[in-house]
Amino acid sequence: MAKVTPTAKKLLLGREIAYLRDRAGLSQSEAAALIEKRQSQFTALESGQASITPGDLRLLLDGLGVTEEQHISALLELRRGNHQRGRWTGIRSLYNEDFRTLVDLEEHCDLIRTVECEVPPGLLQCEAFTRALYSYAHTGPDLDDRVQARLARQAIYHKADPPQAAFVISESALRRQYGPPEVMREQIDYMIGLSTLPNVRLQVLPFKTRVQSASIRDGFVLLRIPSPGVAGPLEFAYTENEAELRYLDDKRTVAILDTAWARLAGAALSFEDSRGFLRAVADEYC
Template identity: 30%
Template structure:
């Protein structure tokens, strides 16, 4: 998956400079077919080759070093994207992986999943966090809204979202914001590629609460990856036994969750509750 992300970043740099594959290949004296395989994540490349490619694309040094780090083989099958000084750095990695995925399973016990958050909900949520600056909030919200285009593609991934009841009942901002947010979820539940299921507080998985995670599945040979967020970084997990443990968690959550139809009816009733609170 790192190789696929590195390839996507190389392609983005080339296109940002308005260069064709043949033009870059000519500049570095490589076969265009080789560059195409690099960009599609189908062939490994050495760090010096990445530096050569990025130099041909006139890439700024800091950006080049970031992309070259993706080419370096990981020491294990757990890799981290720290936030550094701008929140959009690790989000870029997540966006690349989401767009490569063919299917996703997401569980969140404390908040509405980012791919389904309204802008007002997201803003109210981050404004409640004292350690975020206004610039960081604006960057994060822009990235979050841009990510949602994934579900509007002509070939979106098949997605299953499991949302804990407490995340839906926890008021973020005003009753109006929550009403709009729940209504947005109801509409999203009608998308053919999107399953939204509520995990009741009183259910076995609901009582356990656990932690937020997702599994992203890819076309061969990429298989699957688990993903989790912590306070200062994003964690990407490729180790197969570790990913299997996340599949076990999905099974537990799935057994406790309401069906899609029950969840939709539950969300409609919750929206009515928030609507009455507005009056």
């Protein structure tokens, strides 16, 4: 069976259905019976791994006691736009299956918070730096396409309703040389430029600053996706290492990382002081 990449809209619809089912006091098997599906199929629906027809969605919502037409229309719209067909073509096809969920979530977020230690986050990377980062494994047109695929993610900054994007990055990410000095300076200048956008907040955590959280060492991303329903926003934590990418929606885990974010942001330099720090490091690459 082919692996399904959950889209943000599928995840939102699944969460809304799970919330409404719980509110109605029904088990998954009982709710599945409303639309003549197996429990396993319903579980896949709630986890964003399966779709539902408009007729079945209306039938399910009726069985769950949802009668407000505006609410029903909002969920039908989620269903209508949650398919993947045609989404991962061209340079977007270069995102691996596991990473596609993050790209889709970023496009629907109203808030993205990132902690990074060793490398500037992808959403802050300039073309020259990304090229230097990928050149060890790719060449020619393949390298060009991969660079453009990464840069394409930054289009979210300039869409009609852009997310708030906040970053705490360690000084190490500024000093670890992934390219020659001129590339590193260009990368830092690029981050300074992005930090002036009204929806981007960038803070630096210097080496000399004492922190009471090990999270700066590992890094993570917190994502919030608003919902048109009544279940509230989706909140995810994203982590990665050489072996795996993980999407965590467990409330306790998200809360722990939310607390870690608050501590690190509180310890980091202010926005203006961070820009000053970035300029000073950039000058060292002259």
